[in-house]
Amino acid sequence: MGLEWIPGEVKQLYPADAPLAAHCRRVAALAAEIAFRASFPPGGTALLRQAALLHHFPPLLLDAGALRRLLPDVLPRAGTAAPELASAAPLIPEDLAAVLQILHCRFNGSADPLLRKVAAVLQLSDMLDEQMQLLAYEDSPPDGIWAGLEEISEFTLFDRKLVQDARRALTAGGSALPGAAADLAVEGRTARKVFSLLAFHRDCEIREMEKLATSDPVLAGRLIQVANSALYSPGQRIASVRQAITYVGSDKTRKVMLAAALEPVFSRGGMRQVWKHSLRAAQLSEALARATGIMDAEEALLLGLVHDIGRQQTQRAPANQPSICARLLKGGCPLTYVERFLFQRDHGEVGAEVLKTWEFPEHLIEAVRFHHRPEASEAVHAAVVYLIEFWTGGEEDLPSLTRLGSALARTGVSGETLMAIAPPRGSLYELLGAA
Ligand SMILES: [Fe+2]
Ligand SMILES: [Fe+2]
Ligand SMILES: [Fe+2]
Structure with missing residues (x-):
């Protein structure tokens, strides 16, 4: 991927991250939900999880026999090592190799219907995650994804019914927000x-x-x-x-x-951490505003306090989907990703609605609405909140070097300045956070 244009300092900001491994984890989490709904046998679910976690590592498809046949062609002298390889155990279990072969090559000698079904769920989950990654940059709700997947189902391993089952599994049958x-x-x-x-x-x-x-x-x-x-x-x-x-x-x-x-x-269960995060965000955004003059420091503090107000609704254990939410989060799906599946919008959009009823100024409402998609806002405030989200390590959305680079460019804040931001003594977090 061509990221050469991203300044070196931005790269340093990111913790060691393996995007492909993160994608595999999310695919495994989505696949598990679909398998749960489709009443897979326990063996099938375990196989699906393994295949999802390994589906980007096709070299694993090679078994010892294949290596024995290939090595003499690649390295003429390697023929001497071949007998050992021939008797060695396969590198990965046969069932797993079969699923990956069906997924990547669409063909495998095995006609086992369970293996084919596992490959179909895996392919669907893989495409779903790819679509959700793209959706993070678009203004449309995820509903369109399902229709698109149904349309292409005649060319894929999965069929229309599996797409419909997956939709029921991952949207829990509705998009009503839980918090009243x-x-x-x-x-x-x-x-x-x-x-x-x-x-x-x-x-x-x-x-x-x-x-x-x-x-x-x-x-x-x-x-x-x-x-x-x-x-x-x-x-x-x-x-x-x-x-x-x-x-x-x-x-x-x-x-x-x-x-x-x-x-x-x-104050409700499970929200204490969000509150502490909000206090930290408030003090850091105020400090950033004071250090750079990029926006009014008082407004920055206020934005930090209220930026995640929408989580009060999206994260409150929904009556009909508490376990899905928790399982997807635990499986490595970021919060905004899960919210878009379950509620068609993220907590920024939900929070903006709350602030509207509190008669907040329009530019602060917009900053909250787009704080996980700052490029969608004309004003600089959403980018400031995005940087603060990043800096507090909330991991609420899919990591994106591109978005981070553009938020830094938009605000004119350098990576070094962002890293050097420190709250003053006697900050809100100290005063209220630990109490
Ligand atoms: Fe993939
Ligand atoms: Fe957020
Ligand atoms: Fe946040």
Whole structure:
């Protein structure tokens, strides 16, 4: 693959990654779901998994006998080693070799229907993953993929029925989002109030902050807790909101209140890690904005806090597909990939809808909507969030050197600058993340 144009520093940013091995893992995860739905016998499922993990390594198809026949042609002197090879055990089990031969050569002497079915599911899963990789750059929902696969099924190992079964298996029969909007409305009530007063009207006076904080016990408690924390270590224990605001300062108070107001939205099971990730993202995006002047630092902080708000809905264990979601994630499929299968859109798009109801400014809504597809947005903000996602190591989408390179170019941030970004002491993560 021609990646020469990508600056060296971008390559360094990426952890050692084996895209082909990652593809094989995803294919194995998809194939397992389809096999589960198709009630494969246990032996068939195990064989399918092995074949999926090895399907890009055709040299394994060679068995000892084939090597014996080939070596004298390739290396005339190698004939002496051939007898040993002839008696050696095959390099891979016969069934596995047969499946890979059917997949790659469309022919194998074996007429075993199970082996043919395993090869058919493997080919379908392989094509599905390739299509999903392309879809990550497009604006269309994955529905079209299924229709396309049905259309080509007369030329493939799989038939129309297998495509339909796979679709049922991988979409769990529907695209309804699990998190009820009503729940979010209740959990987000305080956030909405705080954002509208503090985020979008920055000349808010201490008196107004105090009024807002005392109207919500969680906010008040968090402020007092921060003021009494080891980081501030007051001489005397602080017991009132007013004292806390005066002691901590109005700038830090605003940040703590913005974050604390959002915390209840991430309070449900399984969301604690997302909350910590959001705090980290907030502090890093603010630091990046301050270091580069690329966008308003306050807005960057806010974007970091809310960028994954959509995960509150997509990651909340769906009633009808909890296990599919977990199995695909465990099998190496990134979060946005799984979301597109199950809900036809990713958490960025879902989050944008939430922020719309919270009356966020349009450019911040757009940044959240496209934070996993920054090239789709005209503005720079989505690219900033994409870089922060990358830098916090959330692994929420398919790794892409091309996309990373383009986000860096778009923002004018160098790889070195991004790597050097560090949050200041007393950051939100320190204040709230560990609590
Ligand atoms: Fe493949
Ligand atoms: Fe995200
Ligand atoms: Fe994220």
